[in-house]
Amino acid sequence: MLQATSMLERSMAETEGNTQNVRAVTRALAVLNSFAGKGVQSLAEVTHATGLDKGTTRRLLLTLMNSGFIAQDPVSQHYRLGRAVRDLVANVADERDLRSIAQPVLTDLAGELHGTAFLSVYDGGDVVCLDRIHDMKGIEVHWWAVGGALPYNCGGAPKLLLAFQPEEEIERVLLRPTTELTPKSITNVDELRQSLARIRERGWELAVDDVALGLSALAVPVRGPQGDVVCAISIAGLTPQMVSRNRPVHLARIQRAAAAIERRLGTPVRRERVAP
Template sequence: MMEEADTKVAAVQNVRAVTRALSVLNSFAGKGLQSLAQVSAATRLDKGTTRRLLLTLMHSDFISQDPVTQHYRLGAAIRKLAANVEDSLDLRAIAQPILLQLANELGVTAFISVFQDNSAVCLDRVHDMRGIEVHWWAIGGTLPLNCGGAPKVFLAYQPEEVIEQILSGPLEKLNAKSITDPDVLRGQLRTIRKRGWECAIDDVAVGITALAVPVFDAEGRVTCCVSMAGLTPQMVERGKPVYLRRLQAAADAVRAGIEA
């Protein structure tokens, strides 16, 4: 009887450890880098427990650590798993040849992304070997919804209550040009809805511009987002996006593939 009780206690402890590890991973939803204190606060675990969980997850590549800031981010193992998740529409299979054509034709990095759990998630990323490869949005990775082309497009088309929920929390500052003022961001979201696209200049990485276009379903809801990124002089001319019509055509092609 004593051995059986010990086994049950051990099982409960193991389940608790798994639950805590999952809470650490979930704390990165919609975020990039986090400090130990931020992860601890988000999971409501003490810093000692949080640190041990982070180190364990780092050992298995589910978490990585920035060598400069010592902050944490989701690791390569998460991206590999996410890359193998099959959507009911298999968006990756539909979008990949379209992304390849974009990347090869224009010398950019092309992306397909979806909005899940209040986060913009990259499903696939393709770059042309002759052009610049944009690394800051890996497959399975997320970006703050106030930064980048696709994240802001997703946020712009969310219900008002979702938008206000996001704007009421802290808005992450990736660099000096990231928009962290809720009123300024509200105005930008209205502009995105009116024109149907976003050109994000320097707000994720200085010198890089992202152009994003939503893909709508038959009911007018955003299914996914097609975007591209490259050096700002390549992407913008006289304050206007160079490849907007080409990207809109790519979004139309993705929608046609979904509806086929």
């Protein structure tokens, strides 16, 4: 940590010494870069990481908040990267380029099931949609746009991805207010905590009518080569087409889709849990 901090300070000093750089921009970028590998930071942590004084750091954070690049948790008052960063990231390919890898699989899934398929990732308490594929013959689900986030307590993918986070991260997120999108949304924290435990155990989540009445979503995790959950895929459609006798209709098919993406990522083959 100390080494990383000194590298950031040295880099900032070098760039500020370059007459072609604007100091305010360089410092703002240093603030953003200080979040690398971290979900949230306090003002003191950002100040320490950048080497700036507290007043300057606070002003930069407020400026970045006004532009959407930084967000502040209303409970802890800690800072995290904002939606503007996610919107930019959605258009940038990383080493594996999850969108390119998953898109053919999601296209086949949406076409076969005549629904809307989603690719999403966890981002510091939010779950962000990276891609949305719709089959023209089925109902198009509009409520989750690419680059947008859903409340952590609503929808299949948000609850699924939160369930696979470390325990301390789950408890941190559960301190945030829940959102009631429909009467079916789980807003009681104890009930939600129990639901997350069930999701971890069975390895999938079926969210019925909790984002929009009449619509349901089935989500499963996608694991990377190291076994960690790197993203989720989900399929959404009319509830009668997604649920039968309180069980997910398309679980085996979406699990095969997840396995296909994992193979493209180089993830070792693993056996899937199926609905009881």
